[in-house]
Amino acid sequence: GESVGLHLPTLSVQEGDNSIINCAYSNSASDYFIWYKQESGKGPQFIIDIRSNMDKRQGQRVTVLLNKTVKHLSLQIAATQPGDSAVYFCAENAFNDMRFGAGTRLTVKP
Amino acid sequence: DAGITQSPRHKVTETGTPVTLRCHQTENHRYMYWYRQDPGHGLRLIHYSYGVKDTDKGEVSDGYSVSRSKTEDFLLTLESATSSQTSVYFCAIRAGVTGTQYFGPGTRLLVL
Numbered sequence: 003g004e005s006v007g008l009h010l011p012t013l014s015v016q017e018g019d020n021s022i023i024n025c026a027y028s029n030s031a032s033d034y035f036i037w038y039k040q041e042s043g044k045g046p047q048f049i050i051d052i053r054s055n056m057d058k059r060q061g062q063r064v065t066v067l068l069n070k071t072v073k074h075l076s077l078q079i080a081a082t083q084p085g086d087s088a089v090y091f092c093a094e095n096a097f098n099d100m101r102f103g104a105g106t107r108l109t110v111k112p
Numbered sequence: 113d114a115g116i117t118q119s120p121r122h123k124v125t126e127t128g129t130p131v132t133l134r135c136h137q138t139e140n141h142r143y144m145y146w147y148r149q150d151p152g153h154g155l156r157l158i159h160y161s162y163g164v165k166d167t168d169k170g171e172v173s174d175g176y177s178v179s180r181s182k183t184e185d186f187l188l189t190l191e192s193a194t195s196s197q198t199s200v201y202f203c204a205i206r207a208g209v210t211g212t213q214y215f216g217p218g219t220r221l222l223v224l
Binding site: 010034036038043044045046047048051053091093095098100101102103104105 | 116154155210211214216
């Protein structure tokens with residue numbers, strides 16, 4: 003998993019398996035959270051978001067879980083594919099001040 | 113891609129020279145941001161703009177200035193580039209009621 007500001011961790015999964023990427027956020031006032039995907043040499047790409055009044059949100063093959071009690075966010079990717087290989091990072095927003103984690107590098111093995 | 117372009121995409125320059133990076137958006141967003149991205153760090157805010165001629169500093173603004181004379185363009189200037197400013201620079205816009213930020217493709221800057 004990752005925390006805002008720590009060195010980039012890595013996660014390696016087999017193609018077809020599910021991936022879980024974690025993020026610990028720091029500001030209890032944060033009310034909006036985003037997961038971004040960043041492929042090598044490209045800009046961050048929005049994947050999914052969640053507001054603090056929710057604890058789960060699903061997208062296409064992705065699910066974000068929010069646990070406000072322990073200030074923890076996770077991104078689950080179902081049936082991980084080679085195209086999912088990238089750096090994933092979370093962002094927390096409090097009063098329009100957005101802070102970004104350093105990210106987790108996901109590698110998908112064929 | 114939220115209609116954001118950045119130019120140049122790559123630049124190599126020498127210490128002490130001025131450098132200007134350009135961010136252009138086509139969707140009339142009010143808020144624009146400049147970030148730098150370095151290994152082991154999350155995106156760090158340099159400056160942002162909340163309208164034409166309205167800008168403010170972020171957490172790592174030293175050595176950088178910005179200008180926004182038109183809604184669609186947000187310029188980042190390194191007055192006198194230093195090696196510590198070698199980085200990848202991203203521009204972003206803020207969109208929607210949630211304030212989600214969408215990013216441009218980035219500019220990779222190397223200061224020798």
